[in-house]
Amino acid sequence: MNKKMVCVACPIGCPLEVEVNEKGEAISITGNTCKRGETYARSEITNPTRSLTTTVKLLGGKNPVVPVKSTSPFPKGRMLEAMKVINKTQLKAPVHIGEVAVKNILDTGIDIVVTNNDTGR
């Protein structure tokens, strides 16, 4: 079976064609212009993931929230579940890029880390 998809690994968005066998594994991948496309296609067939970015409440900061992201692509189906955990989290200024906001979220082994600096008011 052939599956068509658009690679979302970067903004170029290569149109990919993936040949999938009966076991649901990717046999061949065409249309990608870099290696990341191949990785993306394989993961999209078996366990689709996306980078998760949102904000966390910040006490005493210049802004009342600070942006965060998942340290690696996050299972697509569990994003809204993860949002519930993140929205209950609160940090205190100052915060810096890379600081962990939520460790090992939903036992995925993925951390949620801060993506902007806020030295506080």
Add this chain to the structure above:
Amino acid sequence: MDRYDLVVIGGGPAGMAAALKAKECGVKKIVVLERAQTLGGILEQCIHAGFGLHYFGEELTGPEYAARFISLIEKTDIEVKTDTMALNISEDKTVTAVNTKDGLLEIRAKAIVLAMGCRERPRGALSIAGTRPSGIMTAGQAQAFVNITGYMTGKTVVILGSGDIGLIMARRMTLEGAKVKMVCELMPYSGGLTRNIVQCLDDFDIPLRLNCTVVETHGKERLEGVTIQYVDQNMKPIPGTREYVQCDTLLLSVGLIPENELSKDIGIELDAVTGGPKVDQTRQTEREGVFACGNVLQVHDLVDYVTEESMIAGRSAADYILGKSSRDAEFIETITGEGVRYIVPQRINIKSDEDIKLYFRVGAIYTNARVIVTIDNKEVYNKRKVKLAPGEMENVKITTDMMKEMNKDSKLEIRIKI
């Protein structure tokens, strides 16, 4: 009157890269004027990932991309004036600006880099009938509310326009618990990147309605709903296709306009298609010593290209200030052939001793079309492209070898062949 070698107007990705490059090239006194409270520009509210893949070779969020440049600036003696609004540029390259600390500033510069970015097309520019309740705003405004101030702007959302900001906000509002009912797009195709359609709409089953627009808004104090309608090829609403959609928020993502009020002040000619100044390959406008880069020059889809373009402007400004600009000059205009909406730079100096990248956009969606570059009707470049779309900027390289074949009457054209 303060004297500087270089004034950079705007402290977003364009202004920061231009200032840093000029510094690296040996310019001494540089000042960056930024109207917001911090450097970073629009990147500060673009908390999603996808920035930096070309330039840094890794995927960053907007604030992370900005932070890298902010920390580089902090390591130099480049002066930064935040909370500062540039009001005017005069003939002798004096920039008038104002802030609460210095009051009125008059800054005389040897060169100026215009890096003011762009702003969103507002509701007033669209002729949507109906009431004027709260709950109608541009997608970028909502993005600032949600991502900077942590304020959710609504519970049920309709988005008009499928530009990247609209798509990104469809996902953002969904993640924060809102129900995004649909994205309506007047054109038969989306103006956004394909990856954003996939991961912002398809992932959350948000319908994209093409050839469809909002024709009326309803509600007194707060928006209660909108009427949508399909349009024909001439963008005329098709009778009998009106549909009422309940929503408390309408986000508009209907185009970006380079913010060139200051450029117009000193009589810089703007390109009618890009809305930005006309420039040569050094990003110099038709005013000597005034350069432009980033979204004020042409609206970009990728910040990486903004950085690349701004470094060209920064280096050229340095060359100009240090008297290193090439004296040997012969300009020709780049010609937009069939299928090509615009080309930046609009004119090139064919005596250049460096290859020149021409950036362009197409006017429609093409599959398996060819990008063809001709010099005096002779093909010098011909490449098949699997996909070309108006939402994605393309580029071709004009080599010094090609330029050797050209003279001041040469015609350099880019066109698309199906």
